Amino acid sequence: MMKTTSAICLASWIVWICFVGLCLPGTVFCGQPSENHHCISSLDHGTINWSTGTVTAAGVAPPRITKDNRHEPDPGSARTEANRRLIDMLKQIRIHNDLRVGMYAAQNDAIMAGIEKTARDASIIRQYYSSALDVELAIQTRIYGGFLQLVLPDEIRQIPRINPEIRPNAQIESGKIPYTGLILDIRELAFEPVLYPVIVSEQGDFIYSSLYISREFAVQHGVCKYLCSMDNALEDPRVGSHPLVLKGLRTAGKDNTAIVISTADAKEVEKATERHLFLKQCRVIFVTEKF
Secondary structure, eight states: HHHHHHHHHHHHHHHHHHHHTOOSSSSOOOOSGGGBBBBBEEETTTTEETTEEEEEEEEEEEOEEEEOEEEEHHHHHHHHHHHHHHHHHHHHHHEEETTTHHHHHOOHHHHHHHHHHHHHHEEEEEEEOOOOOOOEEEEEETTTTHHHHHSOOTTTTOOOOOOSSSTTTHHHTTTOOOEEEEEETTTOOOOOOSSOOOOEEOOOOOOEEETTHHHHHHHHHHHHHESSSSHHHHHHGGOOSSSEEEOOOOOESSSGGGGEOOOOHHHHHHHHTTTTHHHHHEEEEEOOOOO
């Protein structure tokens, strides 16, 4: 009976580790089997899934001792620990360049309060009680919505509705299928995800930046989506049925958070008048292998 109980506990602990993704700090992997195209950063006590925009943190608490010297599970302390770790993870996310969320929030008490509320509102996705009455749980939140509204730079503003009367059928009449989104292949570049990446030409002109992004869509869906598979990117509804596929040449800018594309590719983007619509709506995917 003792051996059976030990085996069950060991199996439960292995499942817990796999579920929360508590890997070595700074490592990146492509998800569980059903999510093998997801790009996931693993930190000390949780993960950031850049493909789904979710952040997961773990909390553990030993049993508390009651006044009559009994041991009882303490899920409240485990949740408090998970909240603290989630806040720490959110503060480590880079906005752009060398600006991290924690540095940005330090300048504004309202932003910090919003981040703390994000942690308090996070959902419990797993809760486990060990035979020793330890409580281990995982909580998860999304960076889309309120969190992005807090931390995205003010330079990303609302763009007025695009006039649909401006030659809506021009591409179809000329025999050219309009592009429905943009996929940027950066698998050969050492690029660490940021909330606000930009794409520039070899001449330094902005191809994708706050000039083209509408804050409404950036807050709801993120400035871009990160995936670890080109096949999945081509099938992702975010970029529609006919995305423009480009390749990143190198990184540039402070801390290499700008992606440079070739002059020829930049001209291809500029020729597509429909780009104003799909860039405004953040219909952009970055395909990466390494962060």
